[in-house]
Structures are given as structure tokens and as C-alpha cells.
Amino acid sequence: xxxxxxxxxxxxEALEALQLxxxxxxxxxxxxxxxxxxxxxxxxxxxxxxxNSLDDLRTLPFTTKDDLKDNYPFGLFAVPMSNIVRLHxxxxxxxxxxxxxxxxxxxxxxxxxxxxSFAAAGLTKNDIxxxxxxxxLFTGGLGAHYGAERLGASVIPMSGGSTKKQLMxxxxxxxxxxxxxxxxxxxxxxxxxxxxxxxxxxxxRVGILGAEPWSERMRDEIEKRWDIKALNIxxxxxxxxxxxxxxxxEGRSGMHVxxxxxxxxxxxxxxxxxxxxxxxxxxxxxxxTKEACPLVRYRTRDMSRLIKEPCRCGRTLTRIARLTGRxxxxxxxxxxxxxxxxxxxxxxxxxxLRPHYQLIVDRxxxxxxxxxxxxxxxxxxxxxxKVLQGLERRIAKDVKDYLAVxxxxxxxxxxxxxxxxxxxxxxxxxxxx
Amino acid sequence: xxxDQISIFLENKPGKIEHVTRVLRDAGINIRALSLADxxxxxxxxxxxxxxxxxxxxxxxxxxxxxxxxVVAVEVPDRPGGLHSILEALSEKEINVEYTYAFVERSGExxxxxxxxxxxxxxxxxxxxxxxxxxxxxxxxxL
Numbered sequence: 001x002x003x004x005x006x007x008x009x010x011x012x013e014a015l016e017a018l019q020l021x022x023x024x025x026x027x028x029x030x031x032x033x034x035x036x037x038x039x040x041x042x043x044x045x046x047x048x049x050x051x052n053s054l055d056d057l058r059t060l061p062f063t064t065k066d067d068l069k070d071n072y073p074f075g076l077f078a079v080p081m082s083n084i085v086r087l088h089x090x091x092x093x094x095x096x097x098x099x100x101x102x103x104x105x106x107x108x109x110x111x112x113x114x115x116x117s118f119a120a121a122g123l124t125k126n127d128i129x130x131x132x133x134x135x136x137l138f139t140g141g142l143g144a145h146y147g148a149e150r151l152g153a154s155v156i157p158m159s160g161g162s163t164k165k166q167l168m169x170x171x172x173x174x175x176x177x178x179x180x181x182x183x184x185x186x187x188x189x190x191x192x193x194x195x196x197x198x199x200x201x202x203x204x205r206v207g208i209l210g211a212e213p214w215s216e217r218m219r220d221e222i223e224k225r226w227d228i229k230a231l232n233i234x235x236x237x238x239x240x241x242x243x244x245x246x247x248x249x250e251g252r253s254g255m256h257v258x259x260x261x262x263x264x265x266x267x268x269x270x271x272x273x274x275x276x277x278x279x280x281x282x283x284x285x286x287x288x289t290k291e292a293c294p295l296v297r298y299r300t301r302d303m304s305r306l307i308k309e310p311c312r313c314g315r316t317l318t319r320i321a322r323l324t325g326r327x328x329x330x331x332x333x334x335x336x337x338x339x340x341x342x343x344x345x346x347x348x349x350x351x352x353l354r355p356h357y358q359l360i361v362d363r364x365x366x367x368x369x370x371x372x373x374x375x376x377x378x379x380x381x382x383x384x385x386k387v388l389q390g391l392e393r394r395i396a397k398d399v400k401d402y403l404a405v406x407x408x409x410x411x412x413x414x415x416x417x418x419x420x421x422x423x424x425x426x427x428x429x430x431x432x433x
Numbered sequence: 434x435x436x437d438q439i440s441i442f443l444e445n446k447p448g449k450i451e452h453v454t455r456v457l458r459d460a461g462i463n464i465r466a467l468s469l470a471d472x473x474x475x476x477x478x479x480x481x482x483x484x485x486x487x488x489x490x491x492x493x494x495x496x497x498x499x500x501x502x503x504v505v506a507v508e509v510p511d512r513p514g515g516l517h518s519i520l521e522a523l524s525e526k527e528i529n530v531e532y533t534y535a536f537v538e539r540s541g542e543x544x545x546x547x548x549x550x551x552x553x554x555x556x557x558x559x560x561x562x563x564x565x566x567x568x569x570x571x572x573x574x575x576l
Contacts, residue, residue, distance in 0.1 A: 415496050
């Protein structure tokens, strides 16, 4: 089922013409309303009039997460705060989050993109949607919520956590679709089995899963255990939230990017040179319709490849393949983005603590675990066990408060963690997805 | 009147205590008393040795995190109720015992207990006032 049939099946010349028209408008807008872009383009010697073809996009400089950080919190907004009706925030690389804003039209656009995503998963207004993405500052929960409502479906705003309650609702309310991370769905399956629930007999038909990388092998396991179809959804707060790209039920092979709203490119993460469709590269997006926080050539650091071949669903929108990794050191723990440098900020905030640490990521019983190993130097060593245990708890609490992620803290002896020449390898990821 | 105790941070890995004892052996240090506090993640090894300064230096050079703590050595009459009489005396001033362990050697006819208090000076004052024998470090290291 295609929600916006006209726009999702545009022939390529019409789509490209639409993209070019919108691109010119965006570049003009940011040049005149966002100081950061004005300065960047003046330094690069480009003006909006230089954009006369889609290829000309490549002459524009990239926008990075650091640019958002440097302009924290609202420096990249293109409209005054009185026009902003929503603020969201996601993980930043340091103690401060990455902030995005939405006008009323942006919320409307986002709802439509998510409605398209649910329609691509075969949902209609007759469906009941169990939304277990986290509500709050994260874009996952509210993004899926507004989209399902827009479609006319019945939304259950579960948010994350409370696994037993989630299973009770799944049985009693009988939702037909579920939104959550793929690892959480496997965790629910395991808990269901322990509780003696026959999850295959539930009304669930389809899962719209994302916020973390997952494999075909995981898809097979999810589909087998739940007797549902499991589809991949992609998004990031900086671009709009979930709903940037969505896998279709008919094709189940790559996620369609909503190209009337976003231009997608793949680049070489080291040189910045364009990478042709079919080859792996870093995904870069340009927003064509966002009002509050338009972004031009935003580097996502997600690695994937573009699929231009036609899809059997009939959509003419370019697909992106399953993400293969990152071009930076960010990790995802239970659907939450974590930068090692964020942990470092937290540790440096505790007096006497040396920033010698290591992150061990693993997955036990389908749930991601994060262990932070911290070296004990003489400044913080106390003769009393309760003081050291209090330190472990404080670190864990600060990490939870700032990163929204639960970590176990282990104090280790001085010098027991590897020292690095050049960039430290802070993360040991034991997960095999 | 205080006794110097060395506390060593031990990661919860095999061979750590062995490493400590090897370092002390190589430095010719004699352990007079010891206690190990353990949690699931780490341990704190507490030692009273015959040469505190040399032991600290050797352990430090071997890469251990060490700290010196002031503890109190009290002579305890070696009969039932001996330890109780000390604790009873301390409870009068609400002095808290953080931890305690026994000494290897005797002082004449009496046993020796090591205490770590939350108020060390007040504890020593109170014990002396109540007539208990508090042993200074110099005496304890040589026992």
C-alpha cells in the first residue's frame, strides 16, 4: 500500500526536477536565514545562484555533527522560536545533546513520512499499533506515534521498558503491528517464552524495527519466533527522526528513501568524494522540505549503499541497503546512540578520576549490556569498600542521567587498560549480530 | 598511638594477591597482619608490615595503587568477653568501627585487635581513659 501514490511513484525526471526546485529553495533559504550557512558558503565562495543542477550539490560543503555541537542549542534554526512547536534532542558527542526543532509544518511533514512508512508495512487505519519506541526527547516514540495516528491507526503509546506489562498489553489489546528495536523484540520473545505465552498466536502481523543495526539472520529469527513480517525503518533526529527511509512489505530488500523530501548521497568518508550507487559509502542527506532546521549535505556517519534498481512494490524511490557500520566510533546500546567521548565527559566531571576507561559492549539474552571499566588511581582510591562502591554507583548514575543508558561500572587496577598511541580504541564490542 | 596500615586496590583477577606477596618478598618485607575485603568487582588488601615506607615504595613501583591509613591496635584480654568490653566502651561515644581484624602475634598474654574507626583520635582518647592498652605503631611492627 502506498500512502502518497503520486509522490512515491514519480518517474525519475519528474522526481529530479522536483528535487532541484526544492534544493534551490533550501540553499537560498539557509544562505539568508542561518548565519552558519552564510559564513560557510561565503568561505567556500558559493552563492545560491550557483545551484543549477543536482550535480551542483557536490560543490557545497558538508554539514557535520560538530557543526550542530558548535551551534548548540539553537544556532542552526532557520526560524524564530515562536515558530517552533517541538524540540527534540539526541545523543551528542560530549555532555551536550544534539538539538533539533520543528515548526507546525515540519511536524505535519514528519507525520506524513511516518504514515507512508506504516503504509509501506501494509498498515491501514484498521490496525492497532503497539509503539515501544522511547517517548520523550528521542524522536523514535513521538515520531512513530504521530505517523500511526496520521494513518488513522489506533496507537498504544507504550514507550520502552516494563517488559511484563508490554506482554500483557500484547495479549489483551491485540495490536497488529509493533514498533521497537529488533533486539527488544527478541527479548520480548524470550520473556514471553519464559512466561509461557504463545506469542505466535497473538494478533501481531508486522514489526517496524529500527534504531539499531540488525542482520538478515536476526530478521529470520524474529519472523520465525513471532510469525510476523519484520521490516527495517531508518531515520535520524538531525534529518527528521524515523521516517527518512522505510522497507516495503513487497520488496523486503532495502529501505526506500523519501526522495521528494530528502536527497541522499553516498560518499567516501575519508575523501568526501561521491561513491556511485551499488558501492558502499557514507550516507549524506539534504533536507528539501524542513522549515525549522534545514540541513544541506549532512554527514550521517552511517555506512550503506544506494540501490537504484526498480522495486517490485512500484515505488520509484531509491533504496538504501541495510547499514553495515559507522565511519566514526559511535555505538548503539539498546537503541540509544553512545559516543565514547560522552563517557569521557562524564568521567572528567568526577574529581580525581583519570580518564583511562574502556567500554565493553555485549548482548545477553537479546539485551545489550554496557560495561565501563575505569582505572583506579591514587587520587580516588579509598581504603573503604563502601566509598569505592559509592564511586561506581555515582559513575553509573551520571552516565544514566546524561546518556539515558544503563551501564555497569567496574573499577580496575592502574595500568590494566591498554594505552594507545594516537587514537584510543575505547570500545570492545562483543556482539555478533 | 596510631598504626600505619597499607591498603592496596586489587582487581578481581587471578594472581593479583600473589603478585603483591611476590613484590613484598622481593623487598624483604614481613607481613604482621592482613585482611582482605572483597566485593564482586574488586578487593582491598589491608596489610600491617614491618617497614611501611619500603613496602609502599616497592608496591608503587610494581604498579599498584596504595594508600596509607591510620588504624588502632588494642590489647584484648584473651578470654570470653574481652572484645566485647572494648566495643561496649566505644558505644558510649557512638564511635563507629569501619572494619576490624585480629593480629597474628600476641602481646604477652593478650591478643591484639586492629580497628579502623570513623573518629580515630576520639577512639584512642576514650580507650586510654577506660584503661585499655593501645599499642603504638613502633611496637606493633616489631612484634
